[in-house]
Amino acid sequence: MTAVAPAPELASSPNDTALAGLQAAEPRLVDVRPAGDAIPGMRRSLVLTSGPTMAWSDYSGGQRTAILGSVIYEGLAPDLESAAAALDRGEVDVAGCQDYSCVGSLAGVTSASMPVVVVEDGVGGERAFCTLFEGELPNRLNYGVWDNAVADNLRFLADVIGPALGEVIRQTGGIALLPIMQRALRQGDELHSRNTAASLLLLREIMPALLAAGEHGSALVSYLTAGDYFFLRPAMAAAKVMTKRMAGVPGSSIVTSMAMSCKSFGVQVSGLDGQWFTGPLPQFEHYKLTDGYTIADAQFMGGESIITEVAGLGAFAQTAAFTLQDYQGGVQNMIGANTDMYAITHTTSPIFRLPFFGFRGTPTGIDVRYVVETGISPVMDIGIAGAHGGQIGAGLARAPLQPFIDAAAALDAISTQHTTEGR
Amino acid sequence: MTAVAPAPELASSPNDTALAGLQAAEPRLVDVRPAGDAIPGMRRSLVLTSGPTMAWSDYSGGQRTAILGSVIYEGLAPDLESAAAALDRGEVDVAGCQDYSCVGSLAGVTSASMPVVVVEDGVGGERAFCTLFEGELPNRLNYGVWDNAVADNLRFLADVIGPALGEVIRQTGGIALLPIMQRALRQGDELHSRNTAASLLLLREIMPALLAAGEHGSALVSYLTAGDYFFLRPAMAAAKVMTKRMAGVPGSSIVTSMAMSCKSFGVQVSGLDGQWFTGPLPQFEHYKLTDGYTIADAQFMGGESIITEVAGLGAFAQTAAFTLQDYQGGVQNMIGANTDMYAITHTTSPIFRLPFFGFRGTPTGIDVRYVVETGISPVMDIGIAGAHGGQIGAGLARAPLQPFIDAAAALDAISTQHTTEGR
The missing domain is CATH 3.90.1700.10 (v583 domain like)
Known part of the structure; x- marks a missing residue:
């Protein structure tokens, strides 16, 4: 047996190899379900948040508020002070989203009962996760606000939108995201600050399933059409699935x-x-x-x-x-x-x-x-x-x-x- | 009584007046119904077609074929020869679309039983009309083709799509078209050769009514999402309503x-x-x-x-x-x-x-x-x-x-x- 080394001009550089990985990714939106069910290693006493993992005491300002809010939202503490105490005592842990293949929008706080979009690479490949867009109101958990209105909206997302959307997405058998993203770039989106076209293109893909969605169909349509940012979350999870392919x-x-x-x-x-x-x-x-x-x-x-x-x-x-x-x-x-x-x-x-x-x-x-x-x-x-x-x-x-x-x-x-x- | 002439600097020029008319228009999509019901003066023995009205004998090529096809489609003749004979004898008349506030896409052939979009200026104002997009197939009546497939498609539009879409549009109470057109220009459409975004934006407006559309809902969704040109027809009728405001x-x-x-x-x-x-x-x-x-x-x-x-x-x-x-x-x-x-x-x-x-x-x-x-x-x-x-x-x-x-x-x-x- 003779081992033949590839000719030098045919050998890929490490950077070529990394990019070939990215270009082979095929992100598909396959589900929406609670973070605790969807994300491997996720648990009720863990809060994921944006950025490299830091000690709890390093979080400040709006990001700290959002973490505390999520602890209350999960029923682990009745108020901000006792939520802080639970984190101080290590009863609740904090970790960077990306340690869990999750990506966070702004504060990026993700707790177990929050619904996340599940994006899978091809069929059965790596997965990435991102919470749902909270809506057009300026006050949102992920912009560092915790109050009753924020909490009620999070519960509406968890109780109504998440389950109904998950059902619709599962019925489609999964939605290839690259074709939507390609088209959106021709329709004025750059898929970060602007997701107007992509949100509608996704809506078009799920319309047949939406027509059959029953009682929550119209709530879902209202949620999906009220703003122009829904698609940012699938875009982020798609980008995570793609960039994971380049790692290592x-x-x-x-x-x-x-x-x-x-x-x-x-x-x-x-x-x-x-x-x-x-x-x-x-x-x-x-x-x-x-x-x-x-x-x-x-x-x-x-x-x-x-x-x-x-x-x-x-x-x-x-x-x-x-x-x-x-x-x-x-x-x-x-x-x-x-x-x-x-x-x-x-x-x-x-x-x-x-x-x-x-x-x-x-x-x-x-x-x-x-x-x-x-x-x-x-x-x-x-x-x-x-x-x-x-x-x-x-x-x-x-x-x-x-x-x-x-x-x-x-x-x-x-x-x-x-x-x-x-x- | 003293008549005071307006100060010269305040008097509008005729061209300013014309443009002020255009800018005051508020085109709304209010209905889809058969041309014979919607267009004042329309009758079964009249075919509208694109361009300044000419004598029947002046029409040639694909435009002539499309006119003949519509005569057969209306059941006024069994074949092309007898359709031509009916036109030669003056049993069927031909006129330019715009004499009837209609606008024609390409050959622009419009006959009594074809559904047209009805665009109205404000509430109760002037109306303009345009047939429905025939679909993505290259062979269409308005591209000068008459065959069984073209005829079957026209019948499907008249029997299924037109009535169902009319019902949905009427349920909305009318859809303001300028906001859609404004947005579409930010999403890569110029509203003539490209209507991709506008078609989806219109779909978004009618979604709640579509969800309640019953048996024809999914046929309608298929028709509206199969191509990217649906909106061209409302855009044309809107442009006609706007430009009529400048006339005279x-x-x-x-x-x-x-x-x-x-x-x-x-x-x-x-x-x-x-x-x-x-x-x-x-x-x-x-x-x-x-x-x-x-x-x-x-x-x-x-x-x-x-x-x-x-x-x-x-x-x-x-x-x-x-x-x-x-x-x-x-x-x-x-x-x-x-x-x-x-x-x-x-x-x-x-x-x-x-x-x-x-x-x-x-x-x-x-x-x-x-x-x-x-x-x-x-x-x-x-x-x-x-x-x-x-x-x-x-x-x-x-x-x-x-x-x-x-x-x-x-x-x-x-x-x-x-x-x-x-x-």
Whole structure:
């Protein structure tokens, strides 16, 4: 038996391998059910939240409020003080969503009885999870607000919307998300700050099942058509399923995750699977706020919807969504920022294409080495929470450079070590 | 009694008056019902078709075939020969759609039993009509094809879709179309060659009524979601309702209609209401055809969907729909052609806005005098029929200059006459 080594020009680079993984993903929305049933390892005494896992005492502001609210919502404490005490005593644990293949929108608080969308890779492949959109009201748990209205809405989602939507989705046999996402980019969505078209395209897919949904059909239609953000959650879980495919390739410098807590911004890289490189919170470069607010009122309380940027969407596809111009510094700025992202990515998407750029694929696969070389860090389309909770606007933020520098250095250190060992 | 003349600076120009009319229109989709019931003056022995009314003997090619097919479809003749004989003998008449406030898509053949969308201006105002989209098959009556499959499909539209859709629309109490059209321009539609978003937005509006539609609900959902062109017909009827508002202002040089037959291209102008100025058929400047066809295979068989351009949509809003680039000469050409239209229009739309142009209103109100002065004639997004019928592509066409020159001259002649009379 003769082992033939592949010719050098045919051998994939680690980064090619990582990207080939992403491009082979086939995210399908297969279910909506309570987090406790859907997420492996989830339990009633565990709260998932956005960003690299931190000690409970490190959470502050709106993110802390949202965590406390979820403990009350789960019936583990009657009020904020006793919820804090339960967390202090370690009766309730806190962990980063992504340790559980979950992704969190803003504060991203996910507790056992909250319904989550279940996105599966192909048939029987890896799964990712994300809670349901809470609705158009500015006050939501995931924007750091806990009050009776927030609680009632969460219960309505858990008691009515989640079960009915799960039934409808299961009846369809699963909905392929890439075709919807591809189309949405041709209809003015970038699938992070704008999900207007995708939400309707998903609705179209489930319409036959909705017609047969019985008593909750109209509640479901109201929920799905009241706002334009429903699809962000399936998009996030789809992006997580896709980016998971890139993880764990030795030597690969491709970013596989970005996430924020109230305290820091973190990056994961393929060649150092599971490790977070953290740095300061992002800076807003452009934004639009609700009347009466200034950027000084903004509060970071976490956010993992930037997984969409990791998959080549969001700000990496912003020229698909010129309608966001008031939030992102105008059309010319959007063209410039989107163009810049090609300088820090490994390839272009063969499926997500930008009409304005002549259907060029979106810049895909952030390479920490390119970020370090160019000094250009990723842009991100994100919602803005206020100091007192609630959404006060949206804008374009820039990731800190340091985590990318640190990740590149860590990859270099391993590579040097291997070279030394090989001598 | 002292009559006070308005101060000159406050007096509206005739063209301002015409445009104010257009901008006051509030088109609402209020019904779908058979043309014979909906259109005043419509009768079984009358066929409406695209373009300025011509003698029956002037119709040729696919437009003639479609007219003959409709005579058979109405049960007035058993075959093409006897249908032709009935038309020759004057037992069946042919007239231009717009004489009846109807607008025709391509051949635009409309006969008494075909269901039409009914669009009303405000509550109880003027109405306009347009047949239903025949579906995604390339072979359709209005692309000059008459065969059993075409006939069966027309019967399905008349027997199932029309009545069920009419019932649903009536249950809604009427659907305001401007909000849908405004949104669609932010979602990649220009509302002539692309109606993808608008079709779904309309579907969203009628969903609650659809859920209650009973046995035909799912047939209706299939029809409405199978293609992306349903909304073109409501858009055309809405544009007709809007442009009718501009007609009949003495001295106004604003174009109130454009339409084609198989033989000629015609223009109507506000100050000379009801009069057509005709010229040669348009030229395609850019196009994309189904594989195997060349532009020599293209056949003009009429078309009145260019009423959307008259209302400031279609090619006048093409930068809203960069996805059409393969049909329209690429992104830069689209930007150039859309920009040029500002040079020949009286104003910009306060409601239809173009994201790429920083939400500038679409160029609205073609002024025949500006067309003559600049030598720039309107561009139009149109579907392309083949020599043997059926759709073989779509593209960007340029209107002939002559009708605009003739209309401007006719307005000048009246104005000179008035001046002479006034001496």
